[in-house]
Amino acid sequence: MSTGADAVKLMKQQVGKAAADRVQSGSIVGLGTGSTTAYAIQYLGDRIKSGDLKDIKGIPTSFQASVLAKQYGIPLTTLDEVDRIHIAIDGADEVDPQKQLIKGGGAAHTREKVVDGLAELFIVVVDRSKLVERLGSTFPVPIEVLPMAVTPVMRALEKLGGKPELRMGVKKDGPVITDQGNMVLDVTFANISNPAELEKTLNNIPGVLENGIFVDLANVILIGEIQDGQPIVREM
Numbered sequence: 001m002s003t004g005a006d007a008v009k010l011m012k013q014q015v016g017k018a019a020a021d022r023v024q025s026g027s028i029v030g031l032g033t034g035s036t037t038a039y040a041i042q043y044l045g046d047r048i049k050s051g052d053l054k055d056i057k058g059i060p061t062s063f064q065a066s067v068l069a070k071q072y073g074i075p076l077t078t079l080d081e082v083d084r085i086h087i088a089i090d091g092a093d094e095v096d097p098q099k100q101l102i103k104g105g106g107a108a109h110t111r112e113k114v115v116d117g118l119a120e121l122f123i124v125v126v127d128r129s130k131l132v133e134r135l136g137s138t139f140p141v142p143i144e145v146l147p148m149a150v151t152p153v154m155r156a157l158e159k160l161g162g163k164p165e166l167r168m169g170v171k172k173d174g175p176v177i178t179d180q181g182n183m184v185l186d187v188t189f190a191n192i193s194n195p196a197e198l199e200k201t202l203n204n205i206p207g208v209l210e211n212g213i214f215v216d217l218a219n220v221i222l223i224g225e226i227q228d229g230q231p232i233v234r235e236m
């Protein structure tokens, strides 16, 4: 294993492949967002190409997911066309021992919560660096906000003890704009003792579309690790 970056890539590839292997022919599949899920989408495409997987349709959680699905030959559908989602595969920024998540590192958590929350089986794909004892210890909580409400929402978040920061673009001047045309606040909380309660409290602030705390949604957590120099996948 030459560099840390190579190891992370290997873990992400393996875990993405392991999740893609669990998809069965005939399924409606929620397609998550992020670099780990991108490998799952790629492997789903490989399985379709080889004839191993037939008759699946994807529901993308972002512009990125729909571009990748088209690139790898996965037919897409929408929530208006289907009455169920059999399985969703998505990444996470933090996973705690109760399978609670922080998501939204790619600013896609609003659509992700809709799609992942509807799935009969929601598989989370992460490398081991995402495992935490307590949510909020390594990653702030992303909150999607209507642009006209950014200032009052920031004040409300400060009153709740959070430290909000407007997410700024990379290789783009100004704030990140979500696929829905909104902005993202990354909010640091000193101590998230009750994620379920905080999730509801945040969504109750007028102008907030959705926050990145996912409680009681994940069914399976697949974790990519390196053991004796080789990538392995274990299930939490």
Ligand code: 5RP
Binding pocket: 032, 033, 034, 035, 036, 037, 090, 091, 092, 093, 102, 103, 104, 105, 106, 107, 108, 109, 112
């Ligand atoms: C996007 C997400 C991603 O799933 C999350 O940020 C993990 O991404 P990656 O697999 O690139 O580490 O929630 O909104």
